[in-house]
Amino acid sequence: MTDSEFLDRADALLLQIEQACDRITESTALDLDAQRVGGMVTIVFPDRSQIVVNQQKPLHEIWLAARAGGFHFKFQDGQWLDTKGEGEFYAMLAKLASEQAGGASLRFAPQA
Template sequence: MTDPEFMDRAEAVLRAIESCCDRINEETDVDIDNQRVGGMITLTFRNRSQIIVNLQKPLHEIWLAAKSGGYHYKFDSKEWRDTKDMGEFFANLSRSATAQAGQPLQFRG
């Protein structure tokens, strides 16, 4: 994958996260504060826990840091997969956000 291809795909992920936060905030009382600075989004929950998603352009990876741990994702021609257990990015983000918010949350691309 070229750098421009990575940035197009990775930026789409960040936009999807922002859009999901807006939808979650409109449909629930979770109130996720999402702040984006360049290639990084910080999601802050009411309990002050955070999830951080950032782009690692040189590696063509997206990194996710949550209370459950740190994860690295590479695009496999279909979706973003964890480099260790091959879990899908949005499924893992949903699981981490659910745990930190204390109620079911769904993120999707």
């Protein structure tokens, strides 16, 4: 993957996270605040806990940091997969965000 391809895919992922947070806030009682600065999105939960997703340009990776720990993802076979075999990015984000939201069932998914 070229640097340009990585940046296009990574920017699309960050935008989708922002849009999903907006949808969750509009359609539920949960108030998520997604703040984007450059290649990083910080999701702030009502209890002030955070999930941070950022681009690692030199490595062509997306890093996700949550209460449960840190995870690294590479784009492979059409999806962002954890480098240690922990799963797909959007499923992992949904699981971690749901945990940090007190057990609410939150959905994050790539847009077609």
